[in-house]
Each structure stands twice: as C-alpha cells, then as structure tokens.
Amino acid sequence: MKRPFSLILALVICLFAFPSVQAESKKEAGKRYVIIHADDAGMSHSVNLGTIEGMKKGVVSSASIMVPCPWFKEFADFAKKNPELDYGIHLTLNSEWKNYRWGPVASRDQVPSLIDQENYLWDNVGQVMQHVNVKDAEKELRAQIQRAKKFGVPLSHLDTHMGAVVSRPDLLEMYVNLGIEYQLPVLFVANLDPKKYGLIAEKGKELKVVLEKNGLPVLDDLVQFYGEPDYEKRKNTYLETLRNLKPGVTQIIIHCGIHNQELQNITNSSSRRDGDRRVFTDPKVMKEIDDLGIEVITWKQFHDMARTKVAAAE
Structure with missing residues (x-):
C-alpha cells in the first residue's frame, strides 16, 4: 500500500503545484528590472563625489570607472573600501574634452x-x-582591467565609454571575448536595429548567442538621456522612462557630478550631471520606483540571474 499511496500523493502535489509554478513563471516573465548605472567614475573629483553620493544615498545601483583618467585612484580607493557595491570598467579608447x-x-x-x-x-x-x-585596443583594454584589479577594485562587469569599443565589428568581438575570458558580463543589448546599426547588429546576433552560452547576461533594453538641462524637465523625463519600462532587464545610463567650478571647467554637461545626481537621490523618485514595482538590481545580480538560467537549462 505504501508505494501506490506515495505515487498518488506525489501526483496530487504535482497537480496542485503546477498551476502555481506556471503563475510564478508568468509573473517573472512580466517582471521589470532596472540597473541605474552611473558612467565616468574616476573622470574627475566632482564626478567621483556625485557618483558616490548616488550610490550611498540614492538608488544608483552600479557605476563604471574610467581607468586612464586622473581621478581613477580616488574612486578605486572608494571601491576597495566598499566591496558590497557594484563596479565595472568603463573601457576607454577616446579622450573627448578640449583642455582635460x-x-x-x-x-x-x-x-x-x-x-x-x-x-x-x-x-x-x-x-x-x-x-x-584592434590588437592595440586589446592591449590597452587589458591594461585597464589589470590596473583596476591591481588597485583592488572588485569588478562586476565591463562597458564602453561613448560606445567606442562597440563601434566596429572587430572591436565588438574583441570586447565580448574579453568578457568571456575574465568571466565579466559586458554591456550588450539584444536585438539591435539592423537599419540603424548595420554590421554591428549583424555581428551582435552572433555574439549574443556566445555570451548566453557562457552564462553572461544580455540586456533587454538600454536607455540614456543627455538633452534637457532644466532639472524638473529632466526629472520628469526619467520618471516617464521608468513608468514605461518594458518587462525584462533595462539599464538606464546616467552621469553623476557636482555642479562646481572643477566640473564646469571640464565640460558643458556639468549641470546635467548634477541633475542626474539629484534625480536619483530624490526620495520621491525612489518611492516612485518602488510603487511601480520595479526592482533595482546590480550587474552582480544580473550575472547571477544568467548563471541560474544556464544551470536550470542543463
């Protein structure tokens, strides 16, 4: 009698559990995740201060560091002392400011x-x-990664300053291969528009499969907004973006800073960077994200999600 009873009990459990598993799966499929990501850490002291404030007091969940820049060491020291936070390397192949x-x-x-x-x-x-x-680029990007590691930065991902590393198919492939070698996710978006991105989109399809096979995640969407310097308009644009997020994982790229003389001397984006810092440390914005049911995650968490998916498929 024990064996049939066990089988019947197992069948009953499965019948009752299956709908809940389906419901949970549907719920997860519609879930909205966001990485609120601050670029350009290490660029200047004022950018470092703004980025640290966003991560410590706000909802900025990740940042990436420009290793060649003069203020790299300051931010690397912060990262080493705060390993619980999330840091990538902002792989840098260009230097865009006139006098800095x-x-x-x-x-x-x-x-x-x-x-x-x-x-x-x-x-x-x-x-x-x-x-x-491309061979020179690879030498340089390896040097940037190794320098960050030497300074004790706990790395979670790689991305690209101004998209330079993803501007040609050969550079894009090298970038992906570095991610696989170091087992670090790379900033990479699924399903690029071939009309807009041409050969990059074509190469991207091939490399997306490679990344996923290696347990490295691929973003569903990527949003960045330079535009409007007016703070209130800027905040409203970000809020509208958050309200309209699609299911899956989206990264919102921001640039934090303090609108002071140093940053004004470097770039005309000083007020916009200050605005990004203010938006994502605003308690009302943080509450709105929570009320919308959006989960703010890090690249470390995103990587874990991808590894779990691969393990489940095996």
Whole structure:
C-alpha cells in the first residue's frame, strides 16, 4: 500500500503545484528590472563625489570607472573600501574634452594607433573607428582591467565609454571575448536595429548567442538621456522612462557630478550631471520606483540571474 499511496500523493502535489509554478513563471516573465548605472567614475573629483553620493544615498545601483583618467585612484580607493557595491570598467579608447585629456594606460609605444598628434587618446569615436588597430585596443583594454584589479577594485562587469569599443565589428568581438575570458558580463543589448546599426547588429546576433552560452547576461533594453538641462524637465523625463519600462532587464545610463567650478571647467554637461545626481537621490523618485514595482538590481545580480538560467537549462 505504501508505494501506490506515495505515487498518488506525489501526483496530487504535482497537480496542485503546477498551476502555481506556471503563475510564478508568468509573473517573472512580466517582471521589470532596472540597473541605474552611473558612467565616468574616476573622470574627475566632482564626478567621483556625485557618483558616490548616488550610490550611498540614492538608488544608483552600479557605476563604471574610467581607468586612464586622473581621478581613477580616488574612486578605486572608494571601491576597495566598499566591496558590497557594484563596479565595472568603463573601457576607454577616446579622450573627448578640449583642455582635460588623458592618454592610454599601456605604454604609448605599445599602442601607437590609439594616440593622436598630442599623445592623448583620440578625441572621438569616429577617429577611433578610423585609426585604431584592434590588437592595440586589446592591449590597452587589458591594461585597464589589470590596473583596476591591481588597485583592488572588485569588478562586476565591463562597458564602453561613448560606445567606442562597440563601434566596429572587430572591436565588438574583441570586447565580448574579453568578457568571456575574465568571466565579466559586458554591456550588450539584444536585438539591435539592423537599419540603424548595420554590421554591428549583424555581428551582435552572433555574439549574443556566445555570451548566453557562457552564462553572461544580455540586456533587454538600454536607455540614456543627455538633452534637457532644466532639472524638473529632466526629472520628469526619467520618471516617464521608468513608468514605461518594458518587462525584462533595462539599464538606464546616467552621469553623476557636482555642479562646481572643477566640473564646469571640464565640460558643458556639468549641470546635467548634477541633475542626474539629484534625480536619483530624490526620495520621491525612489518611492516612485518602488510603487511601480520595479526592482533595482546590480550587474552582480544580473550575472547571477544568467548563471541560474544556464544551470536550470542543463
């Protein structure tokens, strides 16, 4: 009698459990996650202060560091002392400001195609696309990753400053391979529009499969907003973006800073960076995110989600 009773009991449990499993699966499928990500840490002291405030007092869940920049060490020290937070490397192949510039981490004679006539990294992405040799780029990006590790930064992911590392198919493939080698997720978006991105979108389809096979996550959507300097309009744009998030994992890229003389001397985006800091440390904005049922996650959590998915499929 024990064996039939056990089978009947197991069947009853399965029948009752199956609908709840289905319901849970549907619930998860419709879940909205967001990574609120601050770019450009290490760029300047004022950017470091704004980014740290966003992570400590606000809802900024992740940041990435520009290793070649003069204020890298300050932020690296913060990261080492606060390993519970989430940090990536903002892989950098260009130096865009007029009077505040930086060169490569690798020795200049080892990466000659990366530098301009003034011995700095190229000014813009178009110049990177035109001049940079992929082997030189790989040497430099490895040097940036290794420098961050040497300074004790607990790394969670890799991404790209101004998209320079994803501007050509060969650079994109090298970037993905670095992520796989270091077992660090890379900023990568599913289903790029081929009309807009051409060969990059075509290469992206191939590389998306490679990333997922290696347990590295791929974003469902990516949002960034430069535009409006007016604070209230800027805040309303972010709130509207949050209200309209699609199911899946979206990253919102922001740039935090303090609107002071240092940052004003570097960039005309100073007030916008200050606005991003203020928006994502605003208790009303944080409450709105919670009320919308959106879960704010880190790249570490996103990576764990991907690994769990791979393990479940095996």
